[in-house]
Structures are given as C-alpha cells and as structure tokens.
Amino acid sequence: MPSNLISVLASPSHPGNIGAVARSLKTMGLSSCRLVSPDDYPSPIASARASGALDILNGASLYESFDDAIADCRIVVGTSARLRSLAYPHVTPRQIAPLLIDEAEKGRVAICYGREECGLLNEQLARCHYHIEIPANPQYSSLNLGSAVQVMSYELRLACLERQGRSGIESKDSWPPTYDLERFGCESWDEEPATAREVDGLIEHFERATAHSGFLDPKNPMLGMARLRRLFNRARVDRVEINILRGILNSIEKMDPPTNQQTVQENYGLTNGERDDV
Template identity: 45%
Template sequence: MTTSEQLPIDRIRFVLVETTHTGNIGAVARAMKTMGLRRLHLVRPSRTPDAEAIARASGADDLLAAAPVHEDLLAAIADCRLVVGSSARARTIAWPELDPTEAARLMLAEAEQGPVALLLGRERSGLTNDELARCQYLVHIPTDPGFSSLNVAAAAQIFAYELRRVWREAGERPPIDTRDLATADAMEGFFVHLSQTLVAIGYADPQQSDKLSRRLRRLFFRARPDWTELNILRGILSAAQGRKSPDRFRRRTDAIGRQGPGDGSQGLD
C-alpha cells in the first residue's frame, strides 16, 4: 500500500523567500494544510514563526514547527528536480511561463520522480531576477491589470488549491520525465563552472555578463540535463580550461597498440 510519504503531492514544497510579516508565514501554512500540502521551507525570514504566525496558522502550527529555515535559497531547493517561481512582473529576458493550472499539472507529474519546489517571494518586491534565474519555469496568476496586488498568502492559497484540484481529478498530465535529472545544486555548480570558463577563455566580460548568464540558464533549463549529461558538460568545460591534456587519447591509443589487438580495449556506450 502506498504511504502518504510516497505520494507526489507530498514531494511538493512551498519556499517562502525573505518573508517580512510572520503572520503571512502562518497564513501560508494554513493555506497549504487545507489542501493537503505539508512541506514548507523558509529562506531568511525577518523573524522565525512567532505567536502571530501560530495564530494565523489556525491549527497548521505543525507545519510551522517542521519548516526548515535556510540561510540561502540554494539550500532550500538543492535536492529539487524542478523549481517553479511565482512572478507578477514581466522580465527583460522572457522565461517559460505557466498559468496556475499548468504549473500544478507539471509539478505533480515531476513529483512522481522527486522533490519539486514552488518559490514565493517578498511581500513588496517578490523574487529577484537572480532568484527567478534559478527556476525552470515561472507561474503567473492572471489578476486584473488595474489592481494586480496579491498577498503572498492569497497567492499560496490559489496555488495550493490548483495542486489539490489537479491531484483529485487525476486528469491529463504532462508526460513524466523518468530520467535521473540533475538537481538544483548540481545545476548551480555547473553554472558557476560555465561562467568561470567563459571568462577564462575570453568569451565573456566578467563585468557585463549578467544577461548572457541568464540566457544560458534558460537554454540549459530548457534542455534539463540528467546527471550523465551534466558530467559530460562539466568535462568539456574542464577541457576548455586546459585541465585535460589534448594528447591523452593518443597516449591511450599508443598503449593499446603496444598491448596488441583485443588487449586493454574498452567499449564505448
């Protein structure tokens, strides 16, 4: 029998970034619990959950008690195979965007294979460009353009409701990608390596490469490499940095030739 820990909906976490008012943290916990979501993560809140948060949680204080508090965003999403960011504003560089229903379907499908995160930003300014650049997709709630201000707890309730509704209906979902996809922390390590390499080989100006960096993130997030593919890419970067000898394959071929046919050979996948 499948346990609740194995259900996809239990692998979806809501990540609140630098929340100012603890009451909003409690309200988000309540919104989540009413829809069967239990994974709440906090990144640098102005204050950890207090009496106001517990009061606004209205019985969801167990989610508050269990919520990890992280010093940086990457720590909160490190093991996630998919990260979706909530955004109310248009961005200079267009990012793949979903509506709440599409996001719920994708997140539930991806959660069949591993942890998934939904990022919710600050009350006043939302998520920064750098934080959104760590997301494979953005999700936008289509509010009235004349008054688009939406409280973070209200937004969380909409997302939680859509996740619950799609989960209950178990309707059409995107095809499940069963590959062993690289996690958020592995991708971040790759992007750091890529940036260093582009500077080292003279392709990128370290003072003016923000837009290039975001475009490359969008490219590789669209490709969504698995662990083997990411290791290949890291190896290419290391070679471009001169960490691998250009004649290493010739030396190996010479060694195999001295051993004779059939000795010491390796098959390639």
C-alpha cells in the same frame, strides 16, 4: 497530495503571512514548507495566524540561502507578476499544476514565493524552470502572500484529484443530478432559465398566497418555503413556468380566505407529533 511538493518562502517579512501560508497549505493537503531567512520567525504572531495548522508551521525548515532551499529539487518554479527583460516559460497555476504533480512522483518539486513587497529577485527567478503568473486583475494584480499560496495550492490539489479521477467532494449519492436534453428529444431549452431574483419573487408570492389560503401559518412557517426553493432550484424553472405559477397564485389570492383555518401540521400531512425539521 504528494509530500514532494515543497513551498519555498524567500525572505518573508511578516510572521503573520508565514502563519497564513501554513493554513493555506494544510487546507489543500500540502505539508512541506521551507523558509529562507525570514525577518521574524519563530513568532507568536505566526503561530496565531496558523490556527489549526501549527503542525505545518512547526515542521517548516529554515534555510540561510535560496540556493540551499532548492538544491535538492528536480524542478523549481517561481511566482512572478512582473515582465522580465529575459524571456522565460510563463504559465498560469492551472497550466503548470499537472506537470508539477507528475514531477513530484519522481522527486522534490519547489514552488517558490518571493518577499511581500518585491517578489522573487531576478537572480532567484533565474534559477526557476518556469515562471508562474496568477491571472489577476491587471489594474491591481498584487496578491497577499497567503492568498497567492492558496491559489497555487488549490490548483495543485485539483490537478492531483483529476489525476486520481476524483472530484474531491465525496458523496454517497450521485449529486447534483445531470440532465441530458438530447436524451429527451431536444438539444436546447426553448425558454431562458429564471434568474435568482425571479425565483425569489416566486417564493415570496407562494408565501403570501399560502398564508392567504390558510395553508401556511406565518408565525410557524417551518421549512415549507425552503423546500419549495430547493424544488425550483433543482428543476431549473424557466421564465414562462415562473409566470404560469404566479398566475395560479394570483387566482388563489383573489379567493376569499377560509373561515376555519386548519393547523399547519394538518396542512403538511403531519400527524402524531411528527416534525418537518430535517
């Protein structure tokens, strides 16, 4: 993440929120924070809330005025959930994030957050090139300071990763697999996919039927049902397929249980002390 992305907290009132902001920044790979006249800082409360991100907290710079904190920044944006009498460019975090990543390659960028109870003041917002609104629930749109910083920092990270052509989730294998239905001669599937509840019912039915047949030892089930669930999730079974499988299981449950049940290790094909623990 560009080091020129600077989070500016204007007069934060609670030290715990400052610590929470430090954690939010670090989890998204950001490191620069400026504090404008905080009410209580340094503070052990801030340090406690910044657990694991003390390097970000201790590296924060203190400023006496908002103007001083943004003076060396080429672009300044501010979060605001309020409508103003004077119109300014109003954007969401996702809309503005790519522009901020681009600008950060050329110079310092300030992302400003206001005091907890009132947000940025009108005169502070007037110094911002863009006003950012997080599209929250209109009936309750007030976010905690740490939460607002987390949302904005997340969008900045996504924009940065997209610019690099990365997803941010590193894996040695190509996972999860993607399925191109057109490749197999159909543009859409002919049945609705099974719901989570329907898959749960199938797994429970498998557990009953396999216990009845002697395949599964209920006292030592190991990972059999978990592996079946993973199989069905990977296959994205549909409702008709669920019904077919449950019909087969119903027929198994109608059979008499075996008199001599094999051990679960034999049923799973495990020999010589092998275990299914991975």
